[in-house]
Structure formats: C-alpha cells, structure tokens
Amino acid sequence: MTNFAVIGPGAVGSVIALELLKAGLDVKLFGRQEQQVVVKQTKLNVTSLVVNQQKFDYIFIAIKVTKNHEITEALRKMTHHHTIIIVCQNGMGQLTDFNMAAAFQAAVYISGQKKGDVVTHFRDQTLILPDYPAMHDLKKHLSQSTIEIVISEGQRTILWYKMLVNLGINTVTALSKNTTAIMELENIQQLVRNLLHEGVQIANADGENFSEATIDEIMEIYKGYPADMGTSMYYDALNDRKLEYDFIQGQFHQIARENHIDTPVLDICCTLLTAYQYKK
Amino acid sequence: MTNFAVIGPGAVGSVIALELLKAGLDVKLFGRQEQQVVVKQTKLNVTSLVVNQQKFDYIFIAIKVTKNHEITEALRKMTHHHTIIIVCQNGMGQLTDFNMAAAFQAAVYISGQKKGDVVTHFRDQTLILPDYPAMHDLKKHLSQSTIEIVISEGQRTILWYKMLVNLGINTVTALSKNTTAIMELENIQQLVRNLLHEGVQIANADGENFSEATIDEIMEIYKGYPADMGTSMYYDALNDRKLEYDFIQGQFHQIARENHIDTPVLDICCTLLTAYQYKK
Incomplete structure (x- = not known):
C-alpha cells in the first residue's frame, strides 16, 4: 500500500495528515519529538523524525523553510528510488534542499494557526501542483480525501x-x-x-x-x-x-x-x- | 545666589548636577519621583518635578527628547523672566519645545550609562555652547566646576x-x-x-x-x-x-x-x- 509521510506538525502539516488519515490512507505525521496535536477536535500522534526507520512513497514537507537543513539526514533515510517529495513551504528555489528524491513545490492554500498543541484551521485546504505525471498520480491517490489537489499548467x-x-x-x-x-x-x-x-x-x-x-x-x-x-x-x-x-x-x-x-x-x-x- | 536646576537623572543630568554641587553651586536634580542616584560613588537626591514650587535661573534639560511634552507644565512653573534653558539632548530643532524661556542647544560630550540607580561615567564632561552673551555668563558661573564649557562660533x-x-x-x-x-x-x-x-x-x-x-x-x-x-x-x-x-x-x-x-x-x-x- 502506498504510504505517506508529513513532516512538520504545524497548521499545514497537521491538516494534511488528518485529512489523509480520514481518507483511509497510510500516513504518519513527523516532528522533532513524540507528541500529540489536536486538529479539528481530533488527536493526532506525532512521531519523532530522528528515530524513524521507515521509507515512504510520498513525503510532504511542511516545516519552516529556515529549518530545511535540520532534516536532511532524516529525509535521506526515509526516501527510496521512487519517493516523491511535495514541498509545502513559502518561497521558491528551495527544491535543491531536497535533492535526495524527485521534489515538487506546491502552492499551498491552507490557512490556520497553532497555539500550544492545538491547531485551528481557518479556511482552505488546497494544494496547487505543477502539471507533471507524478502529480497526477498523487491526485489519484488523494481522490478520497478532502484535500483539494489542483494541477495547473500555470502553477x-x-x-x-x-x-x-x-x-x-x-x-x-x-x-x-x-x-x-x-x-x-x-x-x-x-x-x-x-x-x-x-x-x-x-x-x-x-x-x-x-x-x-x-x-x-x-x-x-x-x-x-x-x-x-x-x-x-x-x-x-x-x-x-x-x-x-x-x-x-x-x-x-x-x-x-x-x-x-x-x-x-x-x-x-x-x-x-x-x-x-x-x-x- | 544664582540657582541651577537639572532635569533628568540619567547619565548626563547626574554628572552635571554632581559637578555643580561639588563646585559649591546651588543646584537641584529633578526627576519623575523622589529617589537617590549614585554617581561617581556619591549619592545624589532627586527631587520630584511635579511637586516643585521653586524658580531657577538656569535649567539644564537632560531627559530624552521624546519626553519633552511631559515636562512642559512643570517647566513653566520653574522659569522666571530671565531664566536660561540649556537643552542637553540629541537632535536639533526641539528648542521650540522650550518657548517659556530663552533656550539654547548644547552639544553634549558626556559619555556614561545608568543601570538601576547607579550612573557609570565613562569619559568626557564637556558642553559646547553657541557664542551668545548668556552662554558667556553661564561659563563664568561654572568656572569652578569640572564641567568644561566650550563656547564656539562653529557650534x-x-x-x-x-x-x-x-x-x-x-x-x-x-x-x-x-x-x-x-x-x-x-x-x-x-x-x-x-x-x-x-x-x-x-x-x-x-x-x-x-x-x-x-x-x-x-x-x-x-x-x-x-x-x-x-x-x-x-x-x-x-x-x-x-x-x-x-x-x-x-x-x-x-x-x-x-x-x-x-x-x-x-x-x-x-x-x-x-x-x-x-x-x-
């Protein structure tokens, strides 16, 4: 079964992980340490990134772009030859930080905030992705989830x-x-x-x-x-x-x-x- | 006897007040409230500006320029027709804040800092003043003090x-x-x-x-x-x-x-x- 990792238990990462889980997908949410976050009244387990030994087919990166260098080693361990990385961060040009796998930048429209361990989701849960075959595959995988995937030539x-x-x-x-x-x-x-x-x-x-x-x-x-x-x-x-x-x-x-x-x-x-x- | 007020018990004001006192002059140091400051190992009394009823011949202004509007009323009460105000602050152009008396801007070279109630004096105690008769009078008054008064046409x-x-x-x-x-x-x-x-x-x-x-x-x-x-x-x-x-x-x-x-x-x-x- 295709498996998914989400790195970064902030507002964006927590909402993605929750919605994939609710769609019956095999997904794990990763953070700096074992903890729980509450998102849409649901408790989600956060797994410590440093102890992970599993490999993943799709990895969503939802940490702050300034922290990318801190996860390089952990990411290397969780990718295989066909892993697809989706970068859900501000900015452009950071794809070179993820050269351990095929990486694509998403335009993220998920608005929310995190206070303590509680994520409040304000509105939107859309990822706009570039028009590549790998992105169409991802869209199919997520078809049962409420995360809206838009594939756009004008991404x-x-x-x-x-x-x-x-x-x-x-x-x-x-x-x-x-x-x-x-x-x-x-x-x-x-x-x-x-x-x-x-x-x-x-x-x-x-x-x-x-x-x-x-x-x-x-x-x-x-x-x-x-x-x-x-x-x-x-x-x-x-x-x-x-x-x-x-x-x-x-x-x-x-x-x-x-x-x-x-x-x-x-x-x-x-x-x-x-x-x-x-x-x- | 000619009397002097210094408003602002920071590094600049405290050093001026102390040196005038040591020269045997009639000087009072004013602040927001009654307190004591220590400068050059000497305790100085700070008098509350709001309760003052006395008038002064010379007033040194050594508060932050952003606080000038807070002392307008108190200043009005402490000036008479011949009061001279010496503005010992950063900046230029604030003389209009002191239109209750004849006011002159000093270029201040007194370097120090205040932590809690203790003023540390680093170096210099020079006031450079513009070349007006009133400034020459002031210089004579201060001739016994270690505050160096320089009067310069190029002030x-x-x-x-x-x-x-x-x-x-x-x-x-x-x-x-x-x-x-x-x-x-x-x-x-x-x-x-x-x-x-x-x-x-x-x-x-x-x-x-x-x-x-x-x-x-x-x-x-x-x-x-x-x-x-x-x-x-x-x-x-x-x-x-x-x-x-x-x-x-x-x-x-x-x-x-x-x-x-x-x-x-x-x-x-x-x-x-x-x-x-x-x-x-």
Missing part, C-alpha cells in the same frame, strides 16, 4: 504571485516591527508599490507576464487584511527568530542580479534584512 | 556633525534590530554612506559646508565602535519604545523637503521608522 505563475504578495507585506512589517495596520500609511503604500514594481520586473525576467494591474490587485488583497494582523516575518522579527528572507526577498534579489535589473528599493530592504540576521 | 556645525553621526548608525541599527557589528557588512557600509551623502547635502542646504571627507571621517568613527555596541535607537527599538526619530531622521527629512533635495535612501528609512511608531 509557476501562482507561485510567483504568492511570492509577490509575500514580498510586499512581509518586508515592511518585518522591518517596521509592526502589524499590517501600517498599510494605512500613504508612505508605506508607496514603498510597497515600489517594491512590488521591482518584484514584477524580476518575475517577468523569469518568464512571467505580470503588469501594473497585478500590483493594484495585490494592494487590494492587502486592504482586506485586518489591521492587527501579523505576517510570518513580522512574528519572526518580533521574537528575534531567523527570517525566511533567503527564500522570499533573497530570491528576488538573486534573480535581479542575474538579470541586471536595477532594484534600489529592494536593495535597501535586503541590506537591512541581512543585517537583522547578521551573527544572530 | 552649529558641531551640532550638525553630531546629527550626521547619529543619522548613519542609529538608522541602520534601529531598522535591523542589531548592534554596530553590522558595520562589518559591505552592503550596510554602502547604505550608511548613501545616507550620510544625503545628510551632508541637507546640512549644507542649511548653511553648513561638509564634504565627502566628512563622510570618510564619520565612517572611521564608526570603525572605532566595539562590535557589540548598541545605539540609543537600537535599544529603543529592541524594547519597543518610542524612537528619537522626529529629532534626528525626521529633522533631516523636513529640511530635505523644504529645500527640494532628492533623498531616496532617507525616504525609505523614514517611511519604515514612521511605520515602526505607528499606533504604538
């Missing part, structure tokens, strides 16, 4: 769009150490627009076809955020944790350099975000 | 120089939430240089005559800082306190706008620093 565009959404709001909330309330400030709106303008140029140099209308659309998304909302980078900055910088702003920055795109605003933000992480 | 240039030093290092340490160690990063050095370049243009529009050599000189000063040193704005950002933004970066920004100087780097930094303070 890369969806990933880039998510990157742009993250670029604008995560940058200014992390650097100002303030919530999305700051989007009420005209100067911040203009700064975010300038950042997105540079981001669109960068994505387009990578083959996308975004326009000024994309920026207007993303600014509208931000307007829908509650004022006291924090972003993942805001919470990381507030708690002095490592930021997902390398996989969001850092990724934009790298592609800008490769393509000789002038990005004065992104440059300053990247300089300050790099300084935030320096020797911490 | 405004000294204030601007201090502003430039603060502009570079305070901005990047506050926004990156990191110590002066970040000055080891080439990108940060370049960002600071760009900021100082804009700062020099602004100061020069205000009548100064700084050059690229000034920037090199300030970069050398930064090199002399120990790597784990925090700046005042860094500590404020770390502890989620209000920043002295209005009186440093905000001051530069205002003069830039008045003189139509293009300051793209300062603009971004000011936008982020304003956002930091938004609705906090």
Whole structure:
C-alpha cells in the first residue's frame, strides 16, 4: 500500500495528515519529538523524525523553510528510488534542499494557526501542483480525501504571485516591527508599490507576464487584511527568530542580479534584512 | 545666589548636577519621583518635578527628547523672566519645545550609562555652547566646576556633525534590530554612506559646508565602535519604545523637503521608522 509521510506538525502539516488519515490512507505525521496535536477536535500522534526507520512513497514537507537543513539526514533515510517529495513551504528555489528524491513545490492554500498543541484551521485546504505525471498520480491517490489537489499548467505563475504578495507585506512589517495596520500609511503604500514594481520586473525576467494591474490587485488583497494582523516575518522579527528572507526577498534579489535589473528599493530592504540576521 | 536646576537623572543630568554641587553651586536634580542616584560613588537626591514650587535661573534639560511634552507644565512653573534653558539632548530643532524661556542647544560630550540607580561615567564632561552673551555668563558661573564649557562660533556645525553621526548608525541599527557589528557588512557600509551623502547635502542646504571627507571621517568613527555596541535607537527599538526619530531622521527629512533635495535612501528609512511608531 502506498504510504505517506508529513513532516512538520504545524497548521499545514497537521491538516494534511488528518485529512489523509480520514481518507483511509497510510500516513504518519513527523516532528522533532513524540507528541500529540489536536486538529479539528481530533488527536493526532506525532512521531519523532530522528528515530524513524521507515521509507515512504510520498513525503510532504511542511516545516519552516529556515529549518530545511535540520532534516536532511532524516529525509535521506526515509526516501527510496521512487519517493516523491511535495514541498509545502513559502518561497521558491528551495527544491535543491531536497535533492535526495524527485521534489515538487506546491502552492499551498491552507490557512490556520497553532497555539500550544492545538491547531485551528481557518479556511482552505488546497494544494496547487505543477502539471507533471507524478502529480497526477498523487491526485489519484488523494481522490478520497478532502484535500483539494489542483494541477495547473500555470502553477509557476501562482507561485510567483504568492511570492509577490509575500514580498510586499512581509518586508515592511518585518522591518517596521509592526502589524499590517501600517498599510494605512500613504508612505508605506508607496514603498510597497515600489517594491512590488521591482518584484514584477524580476518575475517577468523569469518568464512571467505580470503588469501594473497585478500590483493594484495585490494592494487590494492587502486592504482586506485586518489591521492587527501579523505576517510570518513580522512574528519572526518580533521574537528575534531567523527570517525566511533567503527564500522570499533573497530570491528576488538573486534573480535581479542575474538579470541586471536595477532594484534600489529592494536593495535597501535586503541590506537591512541581512543585517537583522547578521551573527544572530 | 544664582540657582541651577537639572532635569533628568540619567547619565548626563547626574554628572552635571554632581559637578555643580561639588563646585559649591546651588543646584537641584529633578526627576519623575523622589529617589537617590549614585554617581561617581556619591549619592545624589532627586527631587520630584511635579511637586516643585521653586524658580531657577538656569535649567539644564537632560531627559530624552521624546519626553519633552511631559515636562512642559512643570517647566513653566520653574522659569522666571530671565531664566536660561540649556537643552542637553540629541537632535536639533526641539528648542521650540522650550518657548517659556530663552533656550539654547548644547552639544553634549558626556559619555556614561545608568543601570538601576547607579550612573557609570565613562569619559568626557564637556558642553559646547553657541557664542551668545548668556552662554558667556553661564561659563563664568561654572568656572569652578569640572564641567568644561566650550563656547564656539562653529557650534552649529558641531551640532550638525553630531546629527550626521547619529543619522548613519542609529538608522541602520534601529531598522535591523542589531548592534554596530553590522558595520562589518559591505552592503550596510554602502547604505550608511548613501545616507550620510544625503545628510551632508541637507546640512549644507542649511548653511553648513561638509564634504565627502566628512563622510570618510564619520565612517572611521564608526570603525572605532566595539562590535557589540548598541545605539540609543537600537535599544529603543529592541524594547519597543518610542524612537528619537522626529529629532534626528525626521529633522533631516523636513529640511530635505523644504529645500527640494532628492533623498531616496532617507525616504525609505523614514517611511519604515514612521511605520515602526505607528499606533504604538
């Protein structure tokens, strides 16, 4: 029987593991240590990743991208020649962290939060995957589960769009150490627009076809955020944790350099975000 | 007998009060509440500002510039027609906060720190004052004290120089939430240089005559800082306190706008620093 592993007992990983289990699939949820999480009023067992000896056909990665290097050895032990890895993380460009197997990046729409051992699921449980045979196989395997699998030829565009959404709001909330309330400030709106303008140029140099209308659309998304909302980078900055910088702003920055795109605003933000992480 | 008040029992205020006392002058140190501070192994009494009924000939202001509005009423009660106020704070442009008397900005070189009730004095006890008759009178009064009073025609240039030093290092340490160690990063050095370049243009529009050599000189000063040193704005950002933004970066920004100087780097930094303070 095809078996599944989910690594990372946060909101995304716990919801995926629960729904696969409810669909009668052979699935194990892994974390740093043996514990239990509660998701949708159901207790789920979390198995310690370091003691695992089993191999898996499909592995969902739902840890923070900044922690990828910590699971390399454990992942190597749990993959075989035909293992498929689905990366359910923010960012792009981290597939090279998973070169022990065939790895695919998902665009994840599962919104929830974890407090203590309790996961609250807010809305959505959709994974958008690229159009490859392996992904169609996965979709068949998950057909009985409530996780919606969408396979899209335009999946890369969806990933880039998510990157742009993250670029604008995560940058200014992390650097100002303030919530999305700051989007009420005209100067911040203009700064975010300038950042997105540079981001669109960068994505387009990578083959996308975004326009000024994309920026207007993303600014509208931000307007829908509650004022006291924090972003993942805001919470990381507030708690002095490592930021997902390398996989969001850092990724934009790298592609800008490769393509000789002038990005004065992104440059300053990247300089300050790099300084935030320096020797911490 | 001429009497003196010092408001603010921090490092600067406590050292001034102690040295005036030791010189046999009639001086009172004021703070938020009755307490004692220890400075140079001597206990000093701090009088509560709100209960004071006395008037003073000279008043030294040594509180944080962000707290000026809190002492307005108390100050009004302690001034008479000939009171002279000496502002011993970071920044420029806050003299308008002290319109109840003749007020002069000092460039303060007193380095120390306060932990609990104990002030440690590191080095220097010099006040550089502008060349006005009232300042010469003050110098005579203080001739027996070890506080060195320097009266300089170029005092405004000294204030601007201090502003430039603060502009570079305070901005990047506050926004990156990191110590002066970040000055080891080439990108940060370049960002600071760009900021100082804009700062020099602004100061020069205000009548100064700084050059690229000034920037090199300030970069050398930064090199002399120990790597784990925090700046005042860094500590404020770390502890989620209000920043002295209005009186440093905000001051530069205002003069830039008045003189139509293009300051793209300062603009971004000011936008982020304003956002930091938004609705906090």
